[in-house]
Amino acid sequence: MVDLAKEAFSTNNFRLAADIYERTIRENGPTSELFLGLADSCARGGNFAKAFESYKIAYRYGKVTPEKLKHLVVGLIDTVKQDLTNSGSQQITKRSCMFTCGLCRGLLADPVTVPCGHTFCRKCFEKDKSKSCEVCGIVHYRLKLRNLNSNVILTNLIDKWFPNECKASSLKKAGNDYFTKGEYINAIKVYTEAIEMAPNDHLLRSNRCHAYASLDRYEDALADAELVIQLRPDWPKGYFRKGCAIYGLGCYEDAAVAFLQCLALDQKVSSAKDYLSKALDKILSALPSDDPKAEALQQRSNPTLLQQLIEENFSSPLLLPNISSTLSNLAKIVKDTINTASNFSQEPTPQLMVAPGEPSLSLNEGKVKNDIDRQNACQESKLKETEVQEYLSEKLRCNSLPDCSLVDHLEIKKVTKPRSHSPLPPSPVSRKRLRNPSTAQIPLSPTRSSPQKVLKSTSNSSASDKSLSPLTAAVAEPAFPTHMKPEQTNIEDLECGLCYRLFFEPVTTPCGHTFCRKCLDRCLDHTVTCPMCKGNLAEYLAERRQAVTDAIQCIMETYFKQEYIERCKINDEEMIELARMGSDQQSEIPVFVCTLTFPTIACPLHIFEPRYRLMVRQCMESGTRQFGMCLPSSDNDNEFSDFGCMLEIRDVQYFPDGRSVVDTKGGRRFKVISRGKRDGYNTAKVEFLSDKPIAPEDTQSVNALQIEIHAMINTWLSKLPSSHNARIRQHFGVLPELDTSFSFSVNGPAWAWWAMAVLPLDSRVQMAMLGMCSLKERLIALKKIVEYMNRRGSR
Amino acid sequence: MAGLPRRIIKETQRLMAEPVAGITAIPDEQNARYFHVVVAGPSQSPYEGGLFKLELFLPEEYPMSAPKVRFMTKIYHPNIDKLGRICLDILKDKWSPALQIRTVLLSIQALLSAPNPDDPLDNSVAEHWKTNEKSAIDQARQWTQLHAKSNSVNSH
Numbered sequence: 001m002v003d004l005a006k007e008a009f010s011t012n013n014f015r016l017a018a019d020i021y022e023r024t025i026r027e028n029g030p031t032s033e034l035f036l037g038l039a040d041s042c043a044r045g046g047n048f049a050k051a052f053e054s055y056k057i058a059y060r061y062g063k064v065t066p067e068k069l070k071h072l073v074v075g076l077i078d079t080v081k082q083d084l085t086n087s088g089s090q091q092i093t094k095r096s097c098m099f100t101c102g103l104c105r106g107l108l109a110d111p112v113t114v115p116c117g118h119t120f121c122r123k124c125f126e127k128d129k130s131k132s133c134e135v136c137g138i139v140h141y142r143l144k145l146r147n148l149n150s151n152v153i154l155t156n157l158i159d160k161w162f163p164n165e166c167k168a169s170s171l172k173k174a175g176n177d178y179f180t181k182g183e184y185i186n187a188i189k190v191y192t193e194a195i196e197m198a199p200n201d202h203l204l205r206s207n208r209c210h211a212y213a214s215l216d217r218y219e220d221a222l223a224d225a226e227l228v229i230q231l232r233p234d235w236p237k238g239y240f241r242k243g244c245a246i247y248g249l250g251c252y253e254d255a256a257v258a259f260l261q262c263l264a265l266d267q268k269v270s271s272a273k274d275y276l277s278k279a280l281d282k283i284l285s286a287l288p289s290d291d292p293k294a295e296a297l298q299q300r301s302n303p304t305l306l307q308q309l310i311e312e313n314f315s316s317p318l319l320l321p322n323i324s325s326t327l328s329n330l331a332k333i334v335k336d337t338i339n340t341a342s343n344f345s346q347e348p349t350p351q352l353m354v355a356p357g358e359p360s361l362s363l364n365e366g367k368v369k370n371d372i373d374r375q376n377a378c379q380e381s382k383l384k385e386t387e388v389q390e391y392l393s394e395k396l397r398c399n400s401l402p403d404c405s406l407v408d409h410l411e412i413k414k415v416t417k418p419r420s421h422s423p424l425p426p427s428p429v430s431r432k433r434l435r436n437p438s439t440a441q442i443p444l445s446p447t448r449s450s451p452q453k454v455l456k457s458t459s460n461s462s463a464s465d466k467s468l469s470p471l472t473a474a475v476a477e478p479a480f481p482t483h484m485k486p487e488q489t490n491i492e493d494l495e496c497g498l499c500y501r502l503f504f505e506p507v508t509t510p511c512g513h514t515f516c517r518k519c520l521d522r523c524l525d526h527t528v529t530c531p532m533c534k535g536n537l538a539e540y541l542a543e544r545r546q547a548v549t550d551a552i553q554c555i556m557e558t559y560f561k562q563e564y565i566e567r568c569k570i571n572d573e574e575m576i577e578l579a580r581m582g583s584d585q586q587s588e589i590p591v592f593v594c595t596l597t598f599p600t601i602a603c604p605l606h607i608f609e610p611r612y613r614l615m616v617r618q619c620m621e622s623g624t625r626q627f628g629m630c631l632p633s634s635d636n637d638n639e640f641s642d643f644g645c646m647l648e649i650r651d652v653q654y655f656p657d658g659r660s661v662v663d664t665k666g667g668r669r670f671k672v673i674s675r676g677k678r679d680g681y682n683t684a685k686v687e688f689l690s691d692k693p694i695a696p697e698d699t700q701s702v703n704a705l706q707i708e709i710h711a712m713i714n715t716w717l718s719k720l721p722s723s724h725n726a727r728i729r730q731h732f733g734v735l736p737e738l739d740t741s742f743s744f745s746v747n748g749p750a751w752a753w754w755a756m757a758v759l760p761l762d763s764r765v766q767m768a769m770l771g772m773c774s775l776k777e778r779l780i781a782l783k784k785i786v787e788y789m790n791r792r793g794s795r
Numbered sequence: 796m797a798g799l800p801r802r803i804i805k806e807t808q809r810l811m812a813e814p815v816a817g818i819t820a821i822p823d824e825q826n827a828r829y830f831h832v833v834v835a836g837p838s839q840s841p842y843e844g845g846l847f848k849l850e851l852f853l854p855e856e857y858p859m860s861a862p863k864v865r866f867m868t869k870i871y872h873p874n875i876d877k878l879g880r881i882c883l884d885i886l887k888d889k890w891s892p893a894l895q896i897r898t899v900l901l902s903i904q905a906l907l908s909a910p911n912p913d914d915p916l917d918n919s920v921a922e923h924w925k926t927n928e929k930s931a932i933d934q935a936r937q938w939t940q941l942h943a944k945s946n947s948v949n950s951h
Contacts, residue, residue, distance in 0.1 A: 497893045498858065500805040523892050526859055531893035610859070680856045 001027075005037060014045030032062025043075035051075070055284050066274075066281035073277050080264040098554045099158055102135040103128060105235045106203040107165045108551075111154045113508040114140055117547030119151060135550070149512035149535075154551055157493055168198035172207065179211055187211045202231040202238065209241045218248035236266035243275055252282040491563055494556055498523065498531060502567045503556060508549045511535035517546065521617060524658055525610035542656035578622035581683075589670070590615050590627040591682040592647070593640040596766050597629045598753035599666045601732065603647055608659045611680040616652065616662055618679075625649040626667060628684060631763055639682060642672050643689075643771040669747065669770055690746035691775050698776060703740070705779045706749060710738050712786045713755050719790075728758050748775040752782060759785060799827050803853060806896050818900045820851065828853040832864075832900060836943065837908040841935035842870070845943030849879075849903070851896065861890035862899055869942040871935040873912040873921035881906070882916035 005020035018041035025034050039054035051072065058064055101108050103124035110122040118135040125145060132139040159166060171194035178187035191208035198204060209224035225242035232238055243258030259276035262269055496503050498519035505517040513532040515523075523531045528538045556564045580587050592612060597603045607616050619625055630644035646667035654660045670686035677683060694702055713735060717725060732754060739749035747753070756769055765785075772778045807827070810820050817837070823829040832849040836842025848867040854860055864886060866879035874882040885894060885902055915921030924931040 498802070499800075500802040519892075522859060526892075529891075531891045534891065677855060680859065 002034070002037070005041070009037070009041055009044070012044075014041045017041040018045060018047075018050075030057065030061055032058045032060075032064065035061060036064060036068060040071035043072045044078075046075065046079065048075070048079070052284075059285050064281070064285070066277040069277040069280050069284075070273075072280060073273050076260060076276070077263050077267055077273075080260060097135075098551050098558065099154075099162065102133070104203055105232050106201060107162055107169065107198075108154060108158060109169050111151045111158070111551075112145065112148045113151045113154075113512075113549050113551070114143060114148070115543065115545050115547060116140070117507070117550050119154060119549065119551045122148075122150065148510050151508055151514065151549070151551075152512045153494065153506075153508075153514045157555065160493070165198045165201065168194040168201055168204065171197070172201075172204055175204075175207060175211075179207065179214075184211045184215045188215075200231055202228045202235060205231070206237060206241055209245065213241075213244055213248060216248065218245050221245035222249065234265065236262045236269055236272075238262075239265070240269060240272050240275075243272065243279070247275060247279060252279040255279045256283060489559055491560055494552065494560060501570070502560065502563050503552060504567050504571050506549045506552045506556075507545065507547065508552075509535065509537055509540055511537075514549060514552060517548070522610075522614055525613040528657070538657070541658050544654060575622055578618050579624055581622070581624055588676055588678070588683040588685050589646070590619065590678070591640060591644065591675075591684050592627055592629050593632050593682055594629060596631045596641075596763055596770065597645045597647060597664075597666045598757050598766075598770065599645060599669060599747040600736075600750040601666045601753055601757045603629070603664045603666060605647075605662045605664060606659065607662055613658060613660070614679055615681045616649070616660065619649060620652065628670060628686065630672070630682075630684075631767065638675060640672070640675070640684075641767060643669065643767055644672065644684075644686075645669050645770065666753070671771065689771065689773055691748050692773055694775060702776050702779065705776070705783065706752070707738060709755075709779060709783050709786060710735075710751060712783070712790060713751075716759075716786055716789050732758055748778065752778065755782060755786070759789065761785065802858060803827065810896060815897060815901060815904075817904060820896060820900060828857075830896065834900065834904055834907070836939060837904060840908045841932045842872075842907050842939050842943070845939035847907075847943050851899070853896075858892040858895070861886045861894075862896060864899060864903065869938060871920060871931075871938040872907070873910050873915045873917060873924045873931075874906060876917045880916065882914060 001020060001024045005017045005024065008014075008017040008020060018038055021034055021038035021041060025031075025038065028034070035054045035058035039051045039058055042048070042051035042054060055064075055069075055072065097119075099107055101111070101121040101124050102118055103120050106121070108119060108121055111119045112122045112125060113119045114125065114133060116133045116136050116138040118133050120134070122145065128134070130139070131141060131143060171190055175187045175190035175194065178184070178190060188208055188211045191204050191211065195201065195204045195208065205224045206228045209221045209228065212218070212221035212224060222242065222245035225238060225245050228235070228238035228241060239258045239262035243255045243262060246252075246258060247255035256276055256279040259272045259279060262272045263276065491502060494503055495501065496506075496514075496516045496519055498515055501516075503514065503516055506514050507517045507520055508514045509520070509530050511530050511533050513530055515531070520531075524537060524541050528541050529535060530537055556567075581589050592605070592615065594605070595603075607613055615627060619627055626646050626648045628644045629647050630640035633640050633642075646669075647664035648667045649662055649664055651663040652660050653663075669689040670684075671689055673685040673687055675682065675684050717728075717735065720728075736749070736751040736754055738751065739745075752775075756766055769778055769781055772781070804827075807822055814820075817835040818832065820830045820832045823831060830851040830853075832851050834847045834849060836845035836847065846868075847870060850865050850867055852863040854863060864881055866875055866881065868879075869877075870879075876882075881903065883902060883906055885891075885899065910924065912921040912924035920931070923934070
């Protein structure tokens with residue numbers, strides 16, 4: 001029976017597993033193991049009320065180790081994740097950052113930009129064995145970190161804009177060295193010194209917290225952990241640190257909540273899972289209410305919500321805990337965490353203020369706002385408890401639902417207020433942002449001044465005053481001195497070394513150099529080395545990387561907004577100019593000088609010359625997807641022929657070295673009016689040609705003519721050796737059928753062009769026929785040719 | 796033809812604002828892609844005291860292709876031929892679009908300080924340099940006196 005239950009469990013059929021366990025318990029009598037199985041099944045199935053009850057019983061019947069709670073942990077994490085999906089706030093996808101590492105959320109140290117365009121501290125990315133990007137989830141299987149050089153632009157900017165933080169960062173390294181040697185007191189000393197230089201660096205506090213915890217100074221550790229969370233509510237490790245500190249203080253319920261908060265933000269933190277199961281073990285192995293020691297448990301100082309709840313529920317006489325409400329509240333706390341985290345976009349602000357113009361104003365405003373928000377936030381977090389208690393008492397009164405169903409969440413939602421932590425002024429969303437998927441993820445800025453919040457913060461001001469520790473107050477002060485150093489924001493720091501303009505779609509090479517994507521593409525047309533350092537970019541080219549370096553993009557949008565908008569305009573104008581090519585009689589078309597092509601006839605091209613690589617790329621990017629094809633000219637004055645044919649691009653296949661095979665098909669014919677050059681390739685002003693309409697009285701004779709010639713061509717084909725025929729079919733397809741609607745078409749019947757392409761004609765003859773605008777004349781000329789061919793063939 | 800690319804405008808502005816020591820480069824009034832360049836012979840080289848006129852032209856594809864540079868003043872140098880053409884890798888296959896007018900002129904200045912007879916353009920001069928360096932340097936000094944003195948800048 002138990003085997004059956006295990007099998008059901010392993011195939012995720014938890015309800016069946018629970019049923020079997022229950023029956024087995026009824027039949028064979030209770031054992032710890034059976035109840036554990038039942039509890040696990042309930043936990044994984046989402047029925048936590050029953051799960052907790054069963055765990056309690058399992059603990060009573062025998063020894064249960066924390067490791068055996070892993071299914072409970074998995075179940076809890078699953079619930080938290082589900083809540084996210086249900087509440088629609090699944091946007092934990094981390095938004096773009098500027099100076100912040102996506103992994104440690106600290107100021108970038110030795111920044112490396114990985115192929116997806118996101119930037120991390122080298123150390124952080126090194127530690128992450130998954131090789132996946134924390135921001136976008138792309139896995140870089142083949143990436144070798146040692147082949148990646150530091151991002152030059154970002155390194156320079158950070159050195160220049162964050163001098164204090166850079167000093168603090170070197171102190172941190174010293175502190176870490178002490179820590180690894182076990183010299184915790186020295187480590188704390190150095191960390192403290194660094195914190196004075198960079199009070200907003202959560203990593204310093206997190207490290208000091210760890211050091212305190214290692215000395216069993218859990219109160220100090222907790223204070224630091226709380227601050228870490230306040231500085232970076234979106235950083236999972238902050239909650240882990242808090243959990244460890246509280247665990248050390250013996251408040252296991254609070255610790256469990258903190259660990260779950262951590263896991264809600266990042267399900268991969270295995271140490272948090274371990275600690276969570278340990279904390280749950282402590283909670284579950286707590287003494288039952290009839291035990292006299294339970295009183296001691298209840299007398300614990302500073303009982304928090306979850307503790308109260310769990311104690312209340314677990315100490316009920318019948319030991320039937322109403323875990324559902326406990327859990328829904330737990331879920332609420334966790335969800336709050338996630339909401340806060342996903343609304344949070346704290347970025348370090350450089351110690352500089354732009355000239356007294358508009359930008360500085362908005363920055364200042366943002367900062368003040370931020371401080372206010374932060375104060376509000378910490379008041380709110382203190383308020384949360386009372387708020388939830390109110391909510392809960394209400395809930396308990398009318399609670400009749402068996403589990404934390406959707407209804408609970410809906411109600412919770414009403415209570416949960418969005419909170420604002422955004423330090424940056426809401427930037428007007430530019431078109432570029434919308435176009436760029438990575439920046440489009442920026443969550444909607446939360447409502448800043450919800451009346452509710454204002455009401456709360458004023459009515460409870462006395463309470464929050466009390467609760468503000470000296471440390472919190474320190475952080476609420478302006479974070480950075482506001483120097484007047486306008487010369488520090490130098491636009492040249494973000495200038496492309498190739499076009500000498502502000503970056504547009506900046507991309508970073510493995511050697512750490514940044515260029516506009518289009519500028520680098522052009523260089524790679526010529527040679528596969530970095531224009532700056534001559535480093536080999538063959539792999540970069542082969543992968544056809546396009547990802548914009550997110551951090552640099554954001555810095556431009558934030559600190560050089562005006563210039564960036566200008567730059568976008570310039571790019572748009574360039575694209576419009578390219579897109580206009582060939583759209584009207586007066587504009588120029590790009591011209592590929594190579595061969596003669598005909599309307600409707602396919603023409604595959606091998607593109608290897610740099611100028612034509614650029615031309616094809618521009619055709620694709622501008623969306624015109626067409627260019628003119630002309631024959632090289634024999635006369636010395638002109639580089640190419642007077643007549644040509646447009647080629648429409650149907651497909652482009654790239655080789656790893658940047659060459660490509662372009663599949664094209666002939667379009668309109670044109671006559672060249674004048675010749676020009678652009679970006680190294682030929683261009684022409686052209687007049688598009690179309691056949692003169694056929695007079696009604698001629699229709700019949702033209703039709704007779706085309707039927708006759710079509711038949712003649714078939715005759716000619718039939719006389720060709722079969723190998724010739726096969727080759728023709730391979731290149732040009734079979735002879736198109738007769739076209740009866742020819743009298744309306746611009747180019748006449750397709751089969752005639754097919755014949756001109758296939759027949760062994762001199763290019764001058766072909767050219768002359770391409771320029772003919774009378775179908776009748778063209779057919780007569782063709783007839784003469786085929787007659788000659790057939791005569792020669794018969795001889 | 797499109798207007799002057801922003802890069803050329805910026806380079807010109809920066810060359811004017813922060814000139815390189817010993818080098819002047821002034822754009823032609825008619826053609827902004829053509830520069831009149833004067834390079835002072837580096838000290839402790841046989842060209843010391845001379846002022847050498849060069850022309851520099853930015854082709855249509857610049858910066859994808861290298862600027863065209865030529866000595867207008869006669870110079871006795873193993874890597875510069877009678878027509879003033881210069882044998883310098885960055886002007887040929889080692890060109891990179893990240894290089895600029897400034898770096899090209901600095902490289903030419905450096906070439907005057909360090910002639911490289913092992914990669915010659917003018918074989919007779921290079922041969923002279925290799926067989927009798929002292930005599931070759933004397934010859935270079937004489938030519939400098941003859942052709943590159945400030946007030947008698949000859950062109951050929």
